[in-house]
Amino acid sequence: MPRRLSVTVETFELAQAFTIARGSKREARVVVAHLEDGAHHGLGECVPYARYGESAEGVVAAIETVRASVENGLSRKELRIAMRPGAARNALDCALWDLEAKTAGRSVASMIGENVLRPIDTAYTISLGSPEEMAAATKAAADRSLLKVKVGGGEGDIERIRAVRSQSGGARLILDANEGWTEDTIRPNMLAAAEAGAVLVEQPLPSDRDGILAHIPHPVPICADESLHVSNDLAGLIDRYDYVNIKLDKTGGLTEALSLMQAAREAGFGVMVGCMVSSSLAMAPAVLLAQGADLVDLDGPLLMKTDRPHGLLYEGSTVAPPSPLLWG
The missing domain is CATH 3.30.390.10 (Enolase-like, N-terminal domain)
Known part of the structure; x- marks a missing residue:
């Protein structure tokens, strides 16, 4: 038909x-x-x-x-x-x-070999702001086990990192610079990340100027986001990055994302599964992919005033697998 x-x-x-x-x-x-x-x-x-x-x-x-x-x-x-x-x-x-x-x-889970889906822990995002604003937002979210902290706002990132750590309640921290650091700021910012006990620093430098990452210490593992879209990109990331962030909007769908995850594992990368800010409908296939990830950042619906009907169920830092009424 x-x-x-x-x-x-x-x-x-x-x-x-x-x-x-x-x-x-x-x-x-x-x-x-x-x-x-x-x-x-x-x-x-x-x-x-x-x-x-x-x-x-x-x-x-x-x-x-x-x-x-x-x-x-x-x-x-x-x-x-x-x-x-x-x-x-x-x-x-x-x-x-x-x-x-x-x-x-x-x-869809059975079609990709994930017959038993489990709830997964997801990061919760703290938006970029002043150190005081970010400390307050962190305090309000301190019951969560994993926080993704937006940095890269020029001067002041060391103060932002310290302010967030002071209010994090022991949560693990991912620092996401969205290409906002420079060759001059990356070393002191990476040391501040290590001092704060961050578990990951995401895309610190612009994707076309990240060659320096192969020649400086990684006191905290570094994750490629904007530098990675599909499997063919992986070869150029070796020695620069330790992790890769797989997003369906970059790969062009779950089909390529599954291939990319397998290739990333074979190349020795850790894997994060992430998202853009979107509803549960966009998160649902990513939740399936995230079953095999080391870190997960699928909090898009939590950032919205309202989600779709039959949306994903979040309980604290945990998100449940999607209902068939939503997708899959």
């Missing part, structure tokens, strides 16, 4: 401003692909990211270029060839997984 594809752009208001080194926002704008075959439907959500030259309008336009092929039965394997990695392919890839699972009467 022929498929029918529809695409919508949706906006979710955030509970408060979300600020990183590149700027601040108060809403999450997502694109949702909806595939139907008459009896079943599949959904996939993506987040267009300006850092990678994406917009909601551009993602919708990219999806439209493959509409006919998708409606005529394009497979996930063929989709990886037909579209470049990124948000548009992610929405379609996840919709195809969801549709395939529902058509087959089984779960």
Whole structure:
């Protein structure tokens, strides 16, 4: 039976401003692909990211270029060839997984060999701000076991790191600079991270200026985010990074993300599974991927005022596997 594809752009208001080194926002704008075959439907959500030259309008336009092929039965394997990695392919890839699972009467988890899904611990994000603001936000979240702390705001990161540590209640800390450090600041900031007992520093330098990471000590493991999109990127990260952050909006879907995770393990990298700020629909396939991760950062819905119906269930720092009513 022929498929029918529809695409919508949706906006979710955030509970408060979300600020990183590149700027601040108060809403999450997502694109949702909806595939139907008459009896079943599949959904996939993506987040267009300006850092990678994406917009909601551009993602919708990219999806439209493959509409006919998708409606005529394009497979996930063929989709990886037909579209470049990124948000548009992610929405379609996840919709195809969801549709395939529902058509087959089984779960996506069983299709990828994860027959028993477990709840997982996720980080909770502390937005970039003044040391005092970040200390207060950390104190309010000190009951959580893992905090992802946004830094990279120019001067003052050492003070921010110390302020957060003072209020963290023993939580593990991931410091995420979003490419905001420089060759001049990385050494003192890394020492401050080590002093604070951080477990990871994420993407400290711009992706096109990270060569220095191969020549300086790593007193705290360093994780690639903006420097990593797909499996072919891994070879260039060896000796620079210790971990990689896999996000479906970068890989272009769960299909490539599964391949990337396996390749990263074979290359000796630790693995984090992360997300953009988005609803539970975007988190659901990432929760499946995160079953095999060392660290997980899937708190997108916690940053929103409201989530989707049948959204993921969060209890403290723990997120439960998705309901079939949501995805998969």
